[in-house]
Amino acid sequence: MSQQALLDVRDLRIAYHGRDGRTEGVAGIDFQLQAGEILAIVGESGSGKSTTAAALVGLLAANARIESGSIRLAGQELTVASERQWQSIRGRSVGFVPQDPGLSLDPVKRIGSQLVEALTLHGVPKALARQRSLELLREVGLVEAERVARGYPHQLSGGMRQRVLIAIALANDPPLIVADEPTSALDVGVQRQILDRLQVLARERGTAVLLITHDLGVALDRADRLLVMHQGRIVETGNARQVFQAPQHAYTRQLLQAAPSLLVQQRRQVPVARAAEPSLLTVHNLSKDFSTWRHPGPLAVDDVSFHLPRHGTTSLVGESGSGKSTTARLILGLERPDTGSVLFEGQDISRVSRRDWLALRRQIQVVYQNPYASLNPRLSLEQIINEPLQAFDIGDAAWRRQRAATLLEQVELPARLLGSRPVELSGGQRQRVAIARALALEPQLLVLDEPLSALDASIQEQILKLLGELQERLGLSYLFISHDLAVVRQISDYVVVMQAGRVVEQGACEQIFQRPASEYTRSLLADIPGQRHAQLAVGAA
Amino acid sequence: MSDGLTGVLPTPWRASRQAALLRRRPLLPLGVLVLLLVVGWALWPQLFSHFDPLLGVPVNALQGPSLEHWFGTDHLGRDLYSRTVHGAALSLRATLLAVLIALASGIVLGVLAGFFGGWVDAVLMRLVEILMAIPALLLAMAVITVLGFGTLNIALAVGLSSVATFARLVRGEVLRWRASTFVEAASACGVGPWTIIVRHILPHASSPVLALAALEFGSAVLAVSALSFLGFGAPPPQPEWGLLVAEGRNYMISAWWYTSLPGLVVAAVVVSANQLARALQDDQGARQ
Numbered sequence: 001m002s003q004q005a006l007l008d009v010r011d012l013r014i015a016y017h018g019r020d021g022r023t024e025g026v027a028g029i030d031f032q033l034q035a036g037e038i039l040a041i042v043g044e045s046g047s048g049k050s051t052t053a054a055a056l057v058g059l060l061a062a063n064a065r066i067e068s069g070s071i072r073l074a075g076q077e078l079t080v081a082s083e084r085q086w087q088s089i090r091g092r093s094v095g096f097v098p099q100d101p102g103l104s105l106d107p108v109k110r111i112g113s114q115l116v117e118a119l120t121l122h123g124v125p126k127a128l129a130r131q132r133s134l135e136l137l138r139e140v141g142l143v144e145a146e147r148v149a150r151g152y153p154h155q156l157s158g159g160m161r162q163r164v165l166i167a168i169a170l171a172n173d174p175p176l177i178v179a180d181e182p183t184s185a186l187d188v189g190v191q192r193q194i195l196d197r198l199q200v201l202a203r204e205r206g207t208a209v210l211l212i213t214h215d216l217g218v219a220l221d222r223a224d225r226l227l228v229m230h231q232g233r234i235v236e237t238g239n240a241r242q243v244f245q246a247p248q249h250a251y252t253r254q255l256l257q258a259a260p261s262l263l264v265q266q267r268r269q270v271p272v273a274r275a276a277e278p279s280l281l282t283v284h285n286l287s288k289d290f291s292t293w294r295h296p297g298p299l300a301v302d303d304v305s306f307h308l309p310r311h312g313t314t315s316l317v318g319e320s321g322s323g324k325s326t327t328a329r330l331i332l333g334l335e336r337p338d339t340g341s342v343l344f345e346g347q348d349i350s351r352v353s354r355r356d357w358l359a360l361r362r363q364i365q366v367v368y369q370n371p372y373a374s375l376n377p378r379l380s381l382e383q384i385i386n387e388p389l390q391a392f393d394i395g396d397a398a399w400r401r402q403r404a405a406t407l408l409e410q411v412e413l414p415a416r417l418l419g420s421r422p423v424e425l426s427g428g429q430r431q432r433v434a435i436a437r438a439l440a441l442e443p444q445l446l447v448l449d450e451p452l453s454a455l456d457a458s459i460q461e462q463i464l465k466l467l468g469e470l471q472e473r474l475g476l477s478y479l480f481i482s483h484d485l486a487v488v489r490q491i492s493d494y495v496v497v498m499q500a501g502r503v504v505e506q507g508a509c510e511q512i513f514q515r516p517a518s519e520y521t522r523s524l525l526a527d528i529p530g531q532r533h534a535q536l537a538v539g540a541a
Numbered sequence: 542m543s544d545g546l547t548g549v550l551p552t553p554w555r556a557s558r559q560a561a562l563l564r565r566r567p568l569l570p571l572g573v574l575v576l577l578l579v580v581g582w583a584l585w586p587q588l589f590s591h592f593d594p595l596l597g598v599p600v601n602a603l604q605g606p607s608l609e610h611w612f613g614t615d616h617l618g619r620d621l622y623s624r625t626v627h628g629a630a631l632s633l634r635a636t637l638l639a640v641l642i643a644l645a646s647g648i649v650l651g652v653l654a655g656f657f658g659g660w661v662d663a664v665l666m667r668l669v670e671i672l673m674a675i676p677a678l679l680l681a682m683a684v685i686t687v688l689g690f691g692t693l694n695i696a697l698a699v700g701l702s703s704v705a706t707f708a709r710l711v712r713g714e715v716l717r718w719r720a721s722t723f724v725e726a727a728s729a730c731g732v733g734p735w736t737i738i739v740r741h742i743l744p745h746a747s748s749p750v751l752a753l754a755a756l757e758f759g760s761a762v763l764a765v766s767a768l769s770f771l772g773f774g775a776p777p778p779q780p781e782w783g784l785l786v787a788e789g790r791n792y793m794i795s796a797w798w799y800t801s802l803p804g805l806v807v808a809a810v811v812v813s814a815n816q817l818a819r820a821l822q823d824d825q826g827a828r829q
Binding site: 332334358361362365366368370373374375376378379387388390391392434437438440441 | 721722723725726727728729730731732733736740741744745
């Protein structure tokens with residue numbers, strides 16, 4: 001490396017001191033970053049990448065301590081900086097783009113004044129700051145800058161908010177921008193636009209960008225160099241193409257294999273359901289309108305029709321706000337449709353009373369997106385898994401205990417966890433418990449509402465595999481709801497693409513992916529990250 | 542901008558929660574001690590005093606505090622300390638009953654309103670608003686005037702006037718937890734509404750409700766004493782705290798201890814209950 005490196009991190013060690021003693025967060029890492037370079041740090045949650053980011057902007061948790069090593073930014077040592085010094089470093093020397101655009105803006109202040117504040121804090125006169133803030137908003141691609149500046153955060157979409165945060169990070173033209181998972185809360189289309197913007201800004205201004213991400217596809221597409229972290233250590237480093245084509249470390253290879261976006265070439269092996277059998281579920285002209293005279297808006301679900309074959313997987317695909325989750329809630333009877341019908345085994349279930357739904361609950365079960373929210377933190381796993389059995393008064397206590405153990409084994413968790421509480425489990429384990437609960441009543445149809453989007457890539461892969469095995473063994477039918485096309489391609493037999501409450505296209509999985517008929521599906525497919533290299537690999541093969 | 546990091550960083554260290562609580566509320570152990578002592582008085586008054594609270598010795602009338610009579614004596618020569626000790630049972634029983642009545646009916650009303658919503662909610666909440674519009678002491682006096690004097694009636698009166706506060710808090714908590722994903726997941730599993738309320742919603746709602754109960758305990762001690770001060774409580778020979786204060790009114794100048802020492806006991810209990818309530822609130826805030 002040249003001695004002119006903008007950022008020079010040497011032998012950095014950070015540990016957390018908690019009740020259980022010392023936990024290593026970052027275990028001795030070295031890296032350099034040149035001006036104008038984009039460096040991606042890739043790793044699963046717990047690999048230390050966010051801790052590294054926090055150290056670079058001086059926002060480590062109270063119980064974290066930098067034990068040794070140095071961080072030099074343009075010659076200045078940051079590990080010994082006081083909080084007062086940090087205040088002038090943050091914003092001026094390091095810009096920070098946080099993960100969640102929903103939480104990171106002050107909800108009661110206008111966008112414009114938040115930007116102006118970021119500038120005046122570092123000594124820019126107010127009049128100039130006001131003018132400059134509009135320029136910044138235009139620079140990050142917000143066309144109607146005046147309107148945005150007058151608005152409050154809740155009036156902007158997630159993508160727009162993330163752009164505002166990038167504008168704030170850029171405000172004082174810092175030589176280094178640290179972006180911690182800047183797009184992981186966003187749809188693929190918006191994700192591409194944000195990353196494009198970040199990339200262009202880095203090139204134009206010569207700003208160095210440190211991109212922290214768990215998505216290998218994003219990292220390979222965007223970064224000049226890649227740094228793979230695992231358990232607080234750097235296990236591999238190199239330029240993006242090199243890492244993709246010739247990974248050195250076993251962990252990198254595992255990550256590459258697990259990244260669903262890089263697997264789009266894979267075909268699903270499960271045979272497609274026979275056409276002769278009548279479909280399990282038929283959705284017919286379903287509509288739902290949430291708008292009121294005070295908040296007028298388009299229909300949430302607009303004339304949606306599709307069939308769900310037996311023993312197969314049907315996927316509902318679309319960006320957030322496309323009405324796919326509402327469709328699922330209508331099918332589950334959690335909302336009432338305005339018009340249309342849902343036929344399950346030939347019976348119209350969209351109009352049945354609450355009481356009659358109880359019988360249907362045995363046939364249709366659901367797994368939610370966020371395993372951190374869908375399990376009651378105060379109950380033990382046994383209580384959680386047995387809840388549906390208890391509700392239907394099946395078996396006695398001893399039998400149910402046995403059944404809970406069997407169910408846990410079915411989702412590949414040890415039965416000794418029966419007495420533990422959800423807090424003691426990881427996200428992937430929790431999602432397995434949620435699946436076990438859904439299986440307790442031996443349903444025919446499992447509605448999976450974005451079951452993977454809260455999990456790491458390698459955990460996603462494991463859960464997908466589990467879902468495939470369970471389907472084969474128990475003859476389940478899945479309604480799989482996802483915004484992640486790569487995952488959808490892996491698991492689906494039949495795909496329904498939704499946009500703004502309407503079905504834009506539906507058909508067999510391969511047909512949709514290889515010969516998309518609508519413009520919208522084509523743009524969705526084009527936005528999947530990681531394609532640049534996947535195509536390269538196919539070309540090379 | 543720094544707000545965003547809280548979501549990214551590892552959850553903060555919470556090992557020494559108790560230590561932090563003590564640092565913020567150094568008087569908490571003292572408060573707990575006072576409450577325990579008063580509960581001891583109520584349960585075993587003979588252990589804490591050896592004078593008869595009702596038997597007067599005219600020779601000893603209006604003596605100041607001494608080693609023998611810690612709180613001094615009253616105008617009939619009765620030992621004030623043992624009257625206060627024996628009064629604890631009367632006053633605390635009324636208070637506890639009042640809080641329990643308020644708690645139970647508040648939970649029922651709040652759960653019905655919050656969980657079932659619709660017209661049930663509308664009707665119940667209008668009722669609660671009417672209750673809140675009437676000044677608590679006036680309401681209590683009106684209730685006693687209708688029902689007659691006595692400890693149970695005092696408890697009913699005081700309890701009724703704080704039903705509204707509990708009902709509103711419980712309703713809010715029920716609304717909050719009802720919208721949570723795990724409650725929806727349970728109902729999608731086929732779990733019935735009452736099981737959901739008992740297993741999923743009430744345990745989560747319990748900590749703020751308990752904190753409020755401790756706070757209401759303090760104000761109920763005050764309200765019960767106020768009512769018996771006004772003569773709505775137990776009849777005169779009984780040593781209820783409010784009555785002790787009322788009897789001493791006429792001797793304010795000549796016997797300062799008569800009113801002030803029992804009054805101080807009431808004040809200490811109220812302050813201690815508030816300390817406990819605040820600590821419960823802090824603890825609950827730290828856990829979220």
